Amino acid sequence: MIGQFITRLLPQRFKKAPRIYSAAQHTIRADAIDEAALSVVRRLQGAGFHAFIVGGAVRDLMLGRRPKDFDIATSATPEEIKPLFRRAFIIGRRFRLVHVHAGHDVIEVSTFRSAQTDEEATDEHGRLLSDNVYGTQAEDALRRDFTINALYYDPETEEIWDYVGGVNDVRAHRLKLIGAPTTRYREDPVRMLRAVRLAAKLGLTLAPTTEAPLTKLATLMRNIPPARLFEETQKLLLSGNSQETIAQVRRYQLLPSFDALLNTPAAERFAGIALAHTDARLKIGKTVSPAYLFAALLWPAVTRERDANLAASMKPAPAFITAMDTALEEHARMLAVPRRFQGIIREIWSLQPRFEQRQGQRPYRLLEQPRFRAAYDFLCMRAESQETPSELSKWWEKFQDADADDRKNMLAAAPKSAADTNPRRRRRKRSRTKTATSAE
Numbered sequence: 396m397i398g399q400f401i402t403r404l405l406p407q408r409f410k411k412a413p414r415i416y417s418a419a420q421h422t423i424r425a426d427a428i429d430e431a432a433l434s435v436v437r438r439l440q441g442a443g444f445h446a447f448i449v450g451g452a453v454r455d456l457m458l459g460r461r462p463k464d465f466d467i468a469t470s471a472t473p474e475e476i477k478p479l480f481r482r483a484f485i486i487g488r489r490f491r492l493v494h495v496h497a498g499h500d501v502i503e504v505s506t507f508r509s510a511q512t513d514e515e516a517t518d519e520h521g522r523l524l525s526d527n528v529y530g531t532q533a534e535d536a537l538r539r540d541f542t543i544n545a546l547y548y549d550p551e552t553e554e555i556w557d558y559v560g561g562v563n564d565v566r567a568h569r570l571k572l573i574g575a576p577t578t579r580y581r582e583d584p585v586r587m588l589r590a591v592r593l594a595a596k597l598g599l600t601l602a603p604t605t606e607a608p609l610t611k612l613a614t615l616m617r618n619i620p621p622a623r624l625f626e627e628t629q630k631l632l633l634s635g636n637s638q639e640t641i642a643q644v645r646r647y648q649l650l651p652s653f654d655a656l657l658n659t660p661a662a663e664r665f666a667g668i669a670l671a672h673t674d675a676r677l678k679i680g681k682t683v684s685p686a687y688l689f690a691a692l693l694w695p696a697v698t699r700e701r702d703a704n705l706a707a708s709m710k711p712a713p714a715f716i717t718a719m720d721t722a723l724e725e726h727a728r729m730l731a732v733p734r735r736f737q738g739i740i741r742e743i744w745s746l747q748p749r750f751e752q753r754q755g756q757r758p759y760r761l762l763e764q765p766r767f768r769a770a771y772d773f774l775c776m777r778a779e780s781q782e783t784p785s786e787l788s789k790w791w792e793k794f795q796d797a798d799a800d801d802r803k804n805m806l807a808a809a810p811k812s813a814a815d816t817n818p819r820r821r822r823r824k825r826s827r828t829k830t831a832t833s834a835e
């Protein structure tokens with residue numbers, strides 16, 4: 396109640412003019428802005444509209460980081476924007492915006508909009524159901540999530556327009572929600588994940604009022620539609636600082652599914668290795684497949700389940716297959732992993748036992764599998780976490796690059812069965828032969 400009352404008051408309060416920082420008062424220069432984005436801003440301004448670079452790009456530039464993309468906010472409506480460009484497409488239903496294509500770039504141009512915070516626009520938990528209302532620039536600033544994400548940069552005048560104190564917050568390395576925190580989190584619980592992700596990624600401190608409600612409101616995460624939850628989870632994992640991000644997500648108990656997955660030291664160690672590899676790859680500009688990452692996060696659930704099945708006297712093959720099914724059913728659903736990813740995840744897993752089969756044509760057939768590379772990288776992580784002997788991954792590293800003769804020699808010298816390379820199975824086999832009547 397009080398939260399809603401405050402949000403209603405806010406637009407009034409912020410009808411005031413923005414604080415404008417001149418070029419001399421900050422460090423962003425127009426030549427740091429992408430050419431395509433610059434030309435879009437100029438075209439819009441030339442047609443008499445207001446147009447600014449906004450959001451993450453202004454924030455990142457102020458922090459001395461290279462922006463991922465340059466979004467534009469303007470007073471022009473989509474219908475007014477489109478005819479100004481040769482290749483521009485109106486997209487989106489919930490809120491319509493325009494994609495302007497320039498060479499290989501796509502610049503996102505959105506019309507200033509206001510947040511609708513009256514009761515019809517929210518569900519029973521206070522979640523915003525619609526935000527499709529155009530508004531003034533001041534309203535556009537207020538409907539954004541954090542003060543540092545609500546800065547507008549005009550590359551013509553090199554001015555920064557600040558309606559919410561964002562410049563001071565960037566300078567203080569502070570991440571602060573705009574408006575009443577509880578209301579803002581209720582409107583869109585994804586903002587809780589964004590708070591944690593942006594703080595970890597950019598090395599910012601959460602303002603006390605922004606941090607305080609996190610754990611208390613974590614149950615609201617359940618109301619996020621699955622597709623959006625998966626998208627945000629992916630962003631958490633691909634933030635480039637995933638270990639710290641996941642640690643914070645767990646600290647505030649935002650995604651209980653992570654706790655369920657990482658509840659043993661072995662699981663935590665394996666996830667730690669996967670996340671460290673991901674961060675390292677992203678740092679050197681390599682891509683990371685989300686399916687691979689989810690395969691890694693869910694893998695401890697597979698091995699746990701497989702071992703339980705084996706202990707219940709299931710044969711190895713069905714024990715493994717059933718374990719994959721269970722892991723996907725239980726955990727992939729919680730994390731809203733889409734079907735198409737589940738297929739890839741299962742392929743990566745299914746190839747793991749096949750690395751142990753080093754006889755006849757099998758290794759050659761394994762090399763030809765489309766997912767061989769991913770499965771091999773996965774094997775290396777298993778070796779690193781000491782789940783499987785490093786002899787095995789080293790053998791495969793060599794085998795891939797060996798010529799035909801060397802491969803033959805390697806196969807002749809390789810241990811003959813999985814039992815020889817997998818200590819756990821060797822033990823089991825021995826204990827079984829103890830009770831069995833037939834000799835090995």
Ligand code: ATP
Nearest residue numbers: 449450451452463466538539540544545583585586
């Ligand atoms: P990143 O570097 O991860 O892209 P970003 O801040 O640019 O960070 P986007 O998802 O690209 O994130 O969003 C662009 C802008 O839209 C944000 O800077 C913010 O102003 C606004 N925004 C995004 N998500 C929300 C949200 N859930 N609620 C309110 N405003 C949002």
Ligand code: MG
Nearest residue numbers: 451452463464
């Ligand atoms: Mg962005």
